[in-house]
Amino acid sequence: EAGVAQSPRYKIIEKRQSVAFWCNPISGHATLYWYQQILGQGPKLLIQFQNNGVVDDSQLPKDRFSAERLKGVDSTLKIQPAKLEDSAVYLCASSFRGQVPGELFFGEGSRLTVL
Amino acid sequence: SQQGEEDPQALSIQEGENATMNCSYKTSINNLQWYRQNSGRGLVHLILIRSNEREKHSGRLRVTLDTSKKSSSLLITASRAADTASYFCAPTRNSGNTPLVFGKGTRLSVIA
Numbered sequence: 001e002a003g004v005a006q007s008p009r010y011k012i013i014e015k016r017q018s019v020a021f022w023c024n025p026i027s028g029h030a031t032l033y034w035y036q037q038i039l040g041q042g043p044k045l046l047i048q049f050q051n052n053g054v055v056d057d058s059q060l061p062k063d064r065f066s067a068e069r070l071k072g073v074d075s076t077l078k079i080q081p082a083k084l085e086d087s088a089v090y091l092c093a094s095s096f097r098g099q100v101p102g103e104l105f106f107g108e109g110s111r112l113t114v115l
Numbered sequence: 116s117q118q119g120e121e122d123p124q125a126l127s128i129q130e131g132e133n134a135t136m137n138c139s140y141k142t143s144i145n146n147l148q149w150y151r152q153n154s155g156r157g158l159v160h161l162i163l164i165r166s167n168e169r170e171k172h173s174g175r176l177r178v179t180l181d182t183s184k185k186s187s188s189l190l191i192t193a194s195r196a197a198d199t200a201s202y203f204c205a206p207t208r209n210s211g212n213t214p215l216v217f218g219k220g221t222r223l224s225v226i227a
Contacts, residue, residue, distance in 0.1 A: 004157070033214060042203055042217035043158065056214055087189045091157055102148065104215055106157030 002026065004107035006092050012113045018080035021110045025073070025094030031055075032069055034077050035091040043091055049075065050097075076109065082114045118214075118216040119187075119204035127224040132169060134191040136221040138204030145207055147187050148215065152201045158217075161189075193211060196227045 004026040025072050027034050030051050035043035046065065048056040051072035060067065064083070069075040079086055089111045093104040119138040122197075128134050137146070146165045150158040164171045164180045164187065171178045177190040191198055201222050205215040 035217075040219070042219050045214050045216065048214050093158075102146065102205070102213060102215055103160050103163060103186070104150075104158070108157050109155075111155075 004094055004105055006090075006107035006110050008110055009108065010111050010113075012115065013082055013113050015084055016081040017080065019082055019112060020079075021077045021090050021092075021112075023075045023077070023092030023107060025075070026105055027097070029063070029094035029096045029105070030072070031095045031097055032075050033066055033093040033095075034075070035093065037089045037091055037109070039088070041103055046077070046090075079112075082112075084114050087112055087114045117142060117206040117217055118146070119206045120218045121202065121204055121221040123221060124219065125224070127226065128194055129187055129198055130225055130227045132194055132221050134194050134198070134223055134225070135194070135200055136189050136220075138187045138189070138206070140185050140187075140204075140206040140216075142185075143208065144182070147178075147207065148205045149176075149178060150203045150205065150217075151202065153218070154200070155187045158203065160182060161223045191223075194223075196225050198224060199225045 032049045034046040037043040045107045046060045047067045049069040052069045067077045089109040093106045119140045122137045139175045148163045149161045162173045175192045180187045201220040203217045203220040
């Protein structure tokens with residue numbers, strides 16, 4: 001079974017530029033999450049989707065971050081304009097509702113460096 | 116949502132020794148999960164223990180849960196260099212798709 005796919009793995013941009021990350025969850029997983037992980041810290045939830053609807057985006061900085069999940073499968077996370085403090089690893093995770101409650105499957109992450 | 120606090124923040128042991136890390140949380144839960152994160156990688160689910168369980172084993176992993184003390188421990192026996200990673204606990208109050216909230220984790224270094 002293929003895992004959660006993310007791209008790009010690495011991205012370096014200047015502040016005020018824009019960037020987009022892509023995630024393809026495990027087939028059949030209805031729930032998709034984006035987490036931000038700053039160096040030395042644990043992952044922080046940015047947004048949770050159930051199919052193509054948003055369940056929780058309370059910690060998403062909506063003035064610069066946006067995310068969508070078209071057709072309830074792939075998802076993109078966009079940052080525009082980027083700030084220095086956005087340097088982090090962006091992790092996508094998915095889960096299959098009804099299976100082991102809450103078990104998440106993570107991708108390898110997209111590491112963003114903002115200069 | 117729940118958040119666990121892992122302790123210690125960092126742990127360094129020799130290969131072959133046992134490693135114990137702890138997790139504390141503040142409110143009642145339905146289950147608690149442990150995850151491992153190798154450097155530069157995503158998190159990997161290790162084990163889930165339900166609130167009505169006191170102990171669970173998986174290979175060299177042993178997890179305990181004490182709901183009266185609101186704490187859990189993860190024991191890795193006969194550690195290997197490959198166990199070097201960060202370990203996170205994630206207590207969950209509701210079943211289903213409640214998002215997991217992670218603390219800062221325990222950074223384990225196993226020295227060969």
